[in-house]
Amino acid sequence: MDTHTDTQLPDHGPACRSLAGLLDAIDDKQLGAPTPCPDYTVRELLAHLVGLTVAFRDAGKKALGPTTDTPPTEGLPQLEDGWRAALPAQLDGLVEVWRSPDAWQGFTRAGGVDLPAQVAGIVALNELVVHGWDLARSTGQAYEVDRASLEATLAFLEPAAASAEAGDAPEGLFGPPVHVPADAPLLDRVIGLSGRRPDWRPGE
Numbered sequence: 148m149d150t151h152t153d154t155q156l157p158d159h160g161p162a163c164r165s166l167a168g169l170l171d172a173i174d175d176k177q178l179g180a181p182t183p184c185p186d187y188t189v190r191e192l193l194a195h196l197v198g199l200t201v202a203f204r205d206a207g208k209k210a211l212g213p214t215t216d217t218p219p220t221e222g223l224p225q226l227e228d229g230w231r232a233a234l235p236a237q238l239d240g241l242v243e244v245w246r247s248p249d250a251w252q253g254f255t256r257a258g259g260v261d262l263p264a265q266v267a268g269i270v271a272l273n274e275l276v277v278h279g280w281d282l283a284r285s286t287g288q289a290y291e292v293d294r295a296s297l298e299a300t301l302a303f304l305e306p307a308a309a310s311a312e313a314g315d316a317p318e319g320l321f322g323p324p325v326h327v328p329a330d331a332p333l334l335d336r337v338i339g340l341s342g343r344r345p346d347w348r349p350g351e
Contacts, residue, residue, distance in 0.1 A: 157272055159245050161293035163238040166196070166279040170231060173286050178226070181350065182285040183343045184278075186223065189285050193234070194224035196278055200237035203271035206257040207241070207250035207264070218259040241271065269303050276300045277341045280334070284347055290334075297333045304340035 178190040187195065198219070205214045227233075244250050245268055255264045257271075276296055283290035308324040322342025327335050335345035 156248065156251055157268060157299050159272055159275060160242045162272060162275040162279065162296045163242050165290065165292050166275055167235045167238050169282050169288050170234060172288055177286050180285055183281050183347050190226045191223050192278065192281055193230055194226035197230055197234055197237065198224055199274055200234065200241050202257050204237065204241040204244050206255045206267050207244035209255055211256050215256045216259050269299060272296060273300045273303050276337065280338055285349060292334060294333065297337055300337050304337065308340045
């Protein structure tokens with residue numbers, strides 16, 4: 148992943164680097180461990196990441212088809228052999244696609260949902276940031292994300308969280324928001340808005 152950033156558009160590169168940096172330290176014995184996603188073990192979380200990196204890469208290219216049309220709720224994702232090589236390459240591919248201004252234009256599809264490309268790009272960033280935290284916390288690793296990615300994710304999550312608290316929002320990408328103090332670290336605030344406890348540990 149290179150260091151080029153278009154200052155006019157969110158850049159998925161830093162979040163992808165943070166996530167990719169976790170992979171080498173994951174032991175196969177940890178694949179069955181729990182995650183903050185109640186239905187996912189580490190194995191299913193990794194499989195979800197493999198799938199979403201392809202889906203959002205193709206969404207950015209407007210290459211609509213099976214990878215962009217399948218809802219993520221259709222059964223537990225299956226982790227295929229070769230994920231250790233596939234996932235970093237797919238993260239690189241996602242970064243490259245969304246660094247093109249064309250990726251942010253018009254409409255596209257992800258998870259079987261048609262939506263503006265600008266929204267799809269932010270949803271992809273949100274998934275990378277939050278699931279990166281999930282993976283780090285589940286495997287006992289430190290997790291650092293750049294401030295720009297956190298601020299973009301916070302801005303995406305805040306309106307949905309406010310609607311959920313008001314009781315007039317449909318089920319969102321994640322669970323109901325968890326209260327986090329306003330002066331908490333930015334990452335903790337993002338994680339709370341995504342429906343997770345920032346102090347979550349395996350076995351809790």
